[in-house]
Amino acid sequence: MSQGLKAGPASRIDFANDYVAVNDYFHEQGWSDGLPIIPPTEEAVAEMIAGASLPGDHVLGIMPPVDGTVTIEKVAANAVMAGCKPAYFPVVIAGVKAMLQPKYNVGSVSTTTGGAAPCFMVSGAVAEELGINSGTACMGAGFRANASIGRALCLIIRNIAGAVPGEMDKGTLAFPGRYSLLFAENEARNPWEPLRVAMGYKESESTISVIGIRGVHYINEGAQETGIGNLETIAGSMRRMGLVNYLHQANRTAIGVVVGPEHAHEISKDGFSRRDVQQYLFEHARMPVRELSGRSYWNFRRWPEDYDENDPDFMVPIVYTPEDFVIVVAGGDGRHSAWLSSWYMTQCATEKIER
Numbered sequence: 001m002s003q004g005l006k007a008g009p010a011s012r013i014d015f016a017n018d019y020v021a022v023n024d025y026f027h028e029q030g031w032s033d034g035l036p037i038i039p040p041t042e043e044a045v046a047e048m049i050a051g052a053s054l055p056g057d058h059v060l061g062i063m064p065p066v067d068g069t070v071t072i073e074k075v076a077a078n079a080v081m082a083g084c085k086p087a088y089f090p091v092v093i094a095g096v097k098a099m100l101q102p103k104y105n106v107g108s109v110s111t112t113t114g115g116a117a118p119c120f121m122v123s124g125a126v127a128e129e130l131g132i133n134s135g136t137a138c139m140g141a142g143f144r145a146n147a148s149i150g151r152a153l154c155l156i157i158r159n160i161a162g163a164v165p166g167e168m169d170k171g172t173l174a175f176p177g178r179y180s181l182l183f184a185e186n187e188a189r190n191p192w193e194p195l196r197v198a199m200g201y202k203e204s205e206s207t208i209s210v211i212g213i214r215g216v217h218y219i220n221e222g223a224q225e226t227g228i229g230n231l232e233t234i235a236g237s238m239r240r241m242g243l244v245n246y247l248h249q250a251n252r253t254a255i256g257v258v259v260g261p262e263h264a265h266e267i268s269k270d271g272f273s274r275r276d277v278q279q280y281l282f283e284h285a286r287m288p289v290r291e292l293s294g295r296s297y298w299n300f301r302r303w304p305e306d307y308d309e310n311d312p313d314f315m316v317p318i319v320y321t322p323e324d325f326v327i328v329v330a331g332g333d334g335r336h337s338a339w340l341s342s343w344y345m346t347q348c349a350t351e352k353i354e355r
Helices: 019-028 042-049 073-084 086-100 106-111 126-131 143-161 227-237 261-269 274-284
Strands: 059-063 069-073 117-123 182-184 206-219 255-258 286-290 315-317 325-329 336-342 349-352
Touching: 059 086, 069 073, 069 336, 073 086, 073 143, 073 349, 086 117, 086 126, 086 143, 086 206, 086 349, 106 117, 106 206, 117 126, 117 143, 143 182, 182 206, 206 227, 206 274, 227 261, 227 274, 227 336, 255 274, 274 325
Parallel strands: 117 182, 255 325
Antiparallel strands: 059 069, 117 206, 206 336, 206 349, 255 336, 286 315
16 A cells, blocks of 8 residues: 655644643644644654654555545654654554555545544554553553554544544544544453454464444443353344444444453353354344334445345344454453444454554
């Protein structure tokens, strides 16, 4: 993707050494997410670029919706603004590459009235090395690597892709994931093969995966202590009205499933592999046509030809194939899991983290 292409340097702005004035100016220009930023000085940006192996003028690609040219220097400036350490920069670059994959569909995810946001999942040794939280409160606040890497990637969507709220970004409500949503796989408590291996990468590698999601649906299952009991509750939580996912299977939209360690242990102990979990959810997370007809995006549905929309009892799966469920083990104790309702025109994209 645009490998070897180069672009001119980003524009320079002269400021007095005034942190407040810089932040006020960036906010007025629409370059911040509403939170304070670290001023991207030439020195700070150069130090960030040094954290990776590509020159500042290297072009990673063109990012919709306004088709901004994504250079390493621009990416580094946003990483500085977000509070990243230079050591985090290879993860930021890999995240950008993942968003640039056509199947992620960054332009649609970033501008839809559905207010979708990128959810990033890191798999591999880089998570522990950089302190990317995979355990208790991994989707929450208080972890610099999680917060700043995820924030950098969201700032890039705003400042390079041009998805500014009220302009190209038409999110009706949106949700806080548009600030930052990044966590790591809890590999120490994952009973299955790592996410990166499931995505076709080597166990020795580290990866970052992204899905465009519209919400995090938390599931508490503290009464059931069997694999099938946990799976029944997870599948049951997916059967509800108002989800566009039941109307656009022809797009091969991905659904994320974050399985808490206790649930994962019990599911695996009962003999379910990752593939078995995908198959179970595919067979049981379904709704009949009669409950979908005339609701949500019914008039804009894109169903495969083998779906019988004239049969009110036809059971529509939430995804087109079992493989469209992206299963990741993360979080701490407490018997909670979650599933991630995705925007209807996005698939999961994964990139290797190069260091």
